Amino acid sequence: MRFQGKRAVVTGGASGIGRATALRLAEEGAEVLIGDLNVADGEEVAATSNGRIRFQRTDVTQAAEIEALMTAAEDAGGLDVVFNNAGAAGSRDRIDEISPDDWDRTMALLLRSVAMGIRYAAPLMAKRGGGAIVNTSSVSAFGSGMAPTAYSTAKAGVLHLTKVAAADLARHKIRVNAVVPGFITTNIFTSALGLEGQVRDHVNGMIAQTAAKAQPVQRAGRPEDIAAAVAYLASDDAAFVTGTHILVDGGMLVGTRASWDEDVPGLFSTLEAASA
Template sequence: MRFSGKIAVVTGAASGIGRASALRFAEEGATVIAGDVDAVGGQELADTSNGRIRFRRTDVTREEDIVALLAAAEAAGGPDILFNNAGAGGLRAKIDEIDGDGWDRTMDLLLKSVALGIRHAAPLMAKKGGGAIVNTASVAALAAGAAPTAYSVAKAGVLHLTKLAAADLAKDNIRVNAVLPGFIMTNIFASAVGLEGAAREQANAMIGHVSQQVQPIRRSGRPEDIAAAVAFLASNDASFITGTHILVDGGMSVGPRHSWDPDTPGLFEALASLAPAA
């Protein structure tokens, strides 16, 4: 019960990583103020939580919605914890095909919302003597190929914002860290291309199969894997950790496939195979 008596705010809480994290905080004793644009999913989450989770419809691209969500947390006695998690795939175009409006919408959702969440939570946490903020970035923040350009740039921004905010808010005893998911079995990928119903299930199955082939840990990532890391960063177990991030990607970022798969030859092994026998 690491969060007994704590008030935790989670955005994007109606599904996926946000839902798993809201449940994890509640299971460990927190009262959770959950925000999402999905009112049906958010209310269903609250209704099944025995009063531990309170839902408020929140569009994080609207600053007034963020302020209202945090005001609800303040009325409950918090916030002690903020998990800036809301997001979607955003603009899928390559850099030579983007349009300004699509770029702005992606940045508003994935980066500006995080900045404003921190901005409006920080004074409330400072009044309480401190707090913990966790932001969802992505393995896509570190290299090309994991997600579309706009999404990847926004997540790289979240990663750097995390460091800057940690420096700015250290004076108020507020820690700021990030979690970087790899391939996690949520609907974000299928939703990004507009798939529904059976097509969405088929896409998720394909993603699950592919993810097992591109990382050393041979299983799909689960929202609960991210929730566990978020709970750690938000807890007193991480009281000496700020301004950094945890990769939760099944090892996807450790190196190219030949570095961890003995059946995939690297360049040196391939060249050695061409040498004449001694």
């Protein structure tokens, strides 16, 4: 019950990582306010929470709506924890194709939203004597080929923003950290493809099978894996942790696939085969 008496805001809490985190924080005693575009699923999460989770429709690309979300949490008794997490794939165009507007839209969704989440939460937390902010980055912040170009760039920005915001806000006893998910089975992939209903469920099943083989830990990454790390970073267990990130990727970033997958030939087995 690390969050007894605490109040949290979770963006993107209607689905996936945000949903699992809202439930985890509420299980550990927090009162949680979810901000999400998806009204039906947001209200469903709230309805199954014994009143510990509330929902407010919020578009995180609109700074005024983020401010209204933080103010609503403050009006309900104060703000201790914020998880800036809402997101989607954004533009999937390559750098030599993307339009300026699509670039800006993706940055507004994935980077400016986090900056504004911090911007509007920090003064409210400062008034209470401190707080904890966690932002969602991605393994794609560390290299190419894991997500679209604009998305990866925004997620790398989230990591840097996390560091500099931690420095800015230390004087208010506000800690700022990031979680870096690997391949986690949520609706983000089917949403990017515009799939719904039974087709979405079918493709999600296929994704879960693929996900089990995507990294050294041979099972699909789950939203609950990320929620556990966010709960740690947001709690007093992490009281001496700020300006950094936790990778929760099943080892995806340990090195090349050949280093852990026996079916993929590494440098020496390739050389041996060539010289045999």
